[in-house]
Each structure stands twice: as structure tokens, then as C-alpha cells.
Amino acid sequence: MSVKEQDLNLLQVGKKEQYAARIIFFVAGFGISTWAPMIPIIKERLQIGADILGLLLLCIGVSSFLMMPIAGLFAQKFGCKKVLRVMGLCMGVEIIILSMLPNIYMYAIFLFVLGAIGGILNVNMNIHAVIVEKLSKKRMMSGMHALWSVGCFAGAGLFSILAKLGLGISQIAIIHCIIIFMIIFAFSRYFLPYKGASNGKAIAIPKGIVTLFGVLAVISFLGEGGMMDWSGVFLTEAKGVDLSLAGVGYAVFSAAMLIGRLIGDKVVQKLGEQRVVIFGGIVASVGYIISIVFDNFFMMQFGFILLGFGAANIVPVVFTLLGRQKEMPINSAVTAVTSMGYLGVMFGPALLGFIAHGIGIVAVFCILAGMFILQAIVSSYVFKVLN
Known part of the structure; x- marks a missing residue:
């Protein structure tokens, strides 16, 4: 029996683990959709054109692209439970930081960080979802991916409501961060500590x-x-x-x-x-x-x-x-x-x-x-x- 199979046999999945697997998709969508409504406000604050803004936003894509091929190693080394918990909390802190930065150079750095967080979170929540569904022996994957969209709608919608009430983006970011923290603290204990096979390569190259x-x-x-x-x-x-x-x-x-x-x-x-x-x-x-x-x-x-x-x-x-x-x-x-x-x-x-x-x-x-x-x-x- 392989290392991977032995790990799976040691894991137990019930309703709480299934709910936790779903909710991390919501957190990922909620977090990234908090950043999106900030973009025009920050563009105006920094007094930059569309060309510079495009380069800043490219930092997110580049860092995600660089991190994703090695993101599975985080699960292999630390287990999905720790990775999802830490990345979820980092997402909450990150949106507060992005609401307060003073200049273009700081935004370039922290948008690169946002992309890295998103890349690691995206890969590991899907690894976690595959394992939870596999052990649950029931269809769950479509519903999990749907909750990412629900999180996006919720994040953007709440941002708009709070902005209409007159709150600034830093205040809104803090509220969104608190919501993320509450969800992570409530559900992260039920994330699975799956690590996968111990002989994984540094960069995941598809085969077959x-x-x-x-x-x-x-x-x-x-x-x-x-x-x-x-x-x-x-x-x-x-x-x-x-x-x-x-x-x-x-x-x-x-x-x-x-x-x-x-x-x-x-x-x-x-x-x-x-x-x-x-x-x-x-x-x-x-x-x-x-x-x-x-x-x-x-x-x-x-x-x-x-x-x-x-x-x-x-x-x-x-x-x-x-x-x-x-x-x-x-x-x-x-x-x-x-x-x-x-x-x-x-x-x-x-x-x-x-x-x-x-x-x-x-x-x-x-x-x-x-x-x-x-x-x-x-x-x-x-x-x-x-x-």
C-alpha cells in the first residue's frame, strides 16, 4: 500500500469536515472580491493611468502563476489543514494592508503577495476538496466551486453596502477581515491534515x-x-x-x-x-x-x-x-x-x-x-x- 493510501485511511470525514471543505471556497471568493471594488478608488488615490494600473494588476497574475506549480509542496510538507488555515488568515490581513498602502511600489509588492496567497490557497483548497469528496463517497465538487462564486457575490455586495453607508475602504477591509477570521477560526479545526505522497516532485508537471x-x-x-x-x-x-x-x-x-x-x-x-x-x-x-x-x-x-x-x-x-x-x-x-x-x-x-x-x-x-x-x-x- 502506498504512502498516499495509508494517509487517506487515517482520515475521517463527517458533516463538519464537509462543511469546512465548502466554506474555504467561500473564503477565497469573499477575499478576492474585497480587493476588486478597491481598484478604482486606489487608482484615483495614486493618480495613475490605466497602463500603470494594468502593470500593478499583472503582479497578481505573475505571482499566482509562479506559485501554483509548487503550491502542492506546501500540502506535502505542512498538510492541507495548516496551509488552508494560514492562507485564509493571510488573505484577511492582506486586504487590510491593500486598503492602506501609500505608493505604487508598495502596491506592486503586496499585490505580488496577494497573487501568491491566492495561488497557494486555490491549489490547496482543491486538493483538500478532492480528498474530502473521495472519502465522503458523495458528489460535492460542483457545490464547492459554486461557493467560490457565492463568496465573490457576498464580498462585492457587502463592500457596496458598506460603502453606501459611508465607510472608507480601510474600515470595510477591516470588517471583511473580521468575517474571514471568524469563519477560519470556526471551521479550520475541521480541515483535513492531508499531506499526500511523500515523494512528490518540487514542480508538478502533468503526465499521462x-x-x-x-x-x-x-x-x-x-x-x-x-x-x-x-x-x-x-x-x-x-x-x-x-x-x-x-x-x-x-x-x-x-x-x-x-x-x-x-x-x-x-x-x-x-x-x-x-x-x-x-x-x-x-x-x-x-x-x-x-x-x-x-x-x-x-x-x-x-x-x-x-x-x-x-x-x-x-x-x-x-x-x-x-x-x-x-x-x-x-x-x-x-x-x-x-x-x-x-x-x-x-x-x-x-x-x-x-x-x-x-x-x-x-x-x-x-x-x-x-x-x-x-x-x-x-x-x-x-x-x-x-x-
Whole structure:
């Protein structure tokens, strides 16, 4: 019996451990969404242009990208319980620091720190989620990922309410930090001290079927990133939609994805993993195609709804399957796939921007539709190998 299997046999999972595994996703979303509303306020405070702001925000992406491939080593050395507890608390402290910094250089440093915290937290909470679901022997992954979105809505919503009441960003950050601390102190005792295999490599490089899981993740994250960054441009430039409605497409897509994940565990249980992933890719592609073909505003929104529902549960199922593959230790496999998926988020929208500049935004959406078809094809091969 391997070290990994011995570790799993020693772990016990009940309702409290399951709730704790869910809540850390909420904390991650709540924390990062506290930073987002600060951005325009800090831009004005520092008197910087969009170009400098873009470079500052790039610090988050660069540090996350650098930390993710080695983030699984933190679990291997310290265990998920300690890593999630410390990173959750660091997230709370970090948002207070970001609300108070005096100059650009300090923001560059601490945004780099924010990206590192986010990268380590993201990888380890997914490792933890895979183990909890595996030991619970029940569908949980879609619901866990849904709670990240719930955390984002809660963080941004509470920030807006407190700002309307006249509180400054430092006061709001302190309140949000207190909420994070209360959640961590209440639930962190139930995090699992999973460490994974003791022979993990320093950098998680995907191999075998894990590489294909990474491809599925890249396509899903690229599709989501494409909607976030380019749906507004698509609606206004290609479809002639009024600028005031530019954000509706992404809002509709996000709502559909959230609902799809909230009900996703039951959907996967009823339809099966293979159908959810393969047909999810096809439905997402059809959603893109509808938005391209039809000029009617409501039909375009229907396309975005299909896209959100189709893509919603692909990544959660991929993480579930990582708990069953034998090519790599779970902590290394999750680290590798999370890192690959983040490539789609970080570099994908920029690459799509070059394509949009060269051959048009409609071509970008056509490419994304084709990539979801490719995802369905790759998924069918993956399930043949697994079966």
C-alpha cells in the first residue's frame, strides 16, 4: 500500500469536515472580491493611468502563476489543514494592508503577495476538496466551486453596502477581515491534515492522462475568461448593443454558471460524469454559436445561458476524476491541472485580444465555440481510457 493510501485511511470525514471543505471556497471568493471594488478608488488615490494600473494588476497574475506549480509542496510538507488555515488568515490581513498602502511600489509588492496567497490557497483548497469528496463517497465538487462564486457575490455586495453607508475602504477591509477570521477560526479545526505522497516532485508537471485533464481545464477557463473580458466588446462592437448593456452578457453567463454548479452535484449524480462533461462541452459550444448567429438581444442572452450551464460542471468533474487516476499523487495532479487551467485565465484573454485585433471579435467567439467541441472530443477519449 502506498504512502498516499495509508494517509487517506487515517482520515475521517463527517458533516463538519464537509462543511469546512465548502466554506474555504467561500473564503477565497469573499477575499478576492474585497480587493476588486478597491481598484478604482486606489487608482484615483495614486493618480495613475490605466497602463500603470494594468502593470500593478499583472503582479497578481505573475505571482499566482509562479506559485501554483509548487503550491502542492506546501500540502506535502505542512498538510492541507495548516496551509488552508494560514492562507485564509493571510488573505484577511492582506486586504487590510491593500486598503492602506501609500505608493505604487508598495502596491506592486503586496499585490505580488496577494497573487501568491491566492495561488497557494486555490491549489490547496482543491486538493483538500478532492480528498474530502473521495472519502465522503458523495458528489460535492460542483457545490464547492459554486461557493467560490457565492463568496465573490457576498464580498462585492457587502463592500457596496458598506460603502453606501459611508465607510472608507480601510474600515470595510477591516470588517471583511473580521468575517474571514471568524469563519477560519470556526471551521479550520475541521480541515483535513492531508499531506499526500511523500515523494512528490518540487514542480508538478502533468503526465499521462493528467495532461488531458489539464487540457480540459485550460479550455474551460479560457472560455470563462473569454466571456469575462470580451463579451462586452462582442455585444457592443459586433452586435451594436448599447454600451450601457455591455455587462449584461457576462452577468447572465455568471448567473447561469452559478446555478449550474449549485445544482451540479445532483445533475452529475443523475446523468453521470461522462454525459455532463461531453454534452456540457457541446452545449457550451452551441451557446457560443447562438450568440454569433443571432442578432436578437434576448437570443444572444439565451446563448450565454447555455454557455454558462454547459461549462458549469466540467471543471468540478475534472477535479473529481483526479482523485481516481493513478498516474500521479493527488496533490501533484491537482497542482498540475490547476496550474494549466490558470494558463487559460492569465494568457488566454490576451491571446484572444491579438486575434480580435487581427481578424475580429466574432472570430474569437468562433474559436471558443470550436474549442468546446474539441473539449468534448478529448473528454470522450479520456472516459474511454478511464473505463
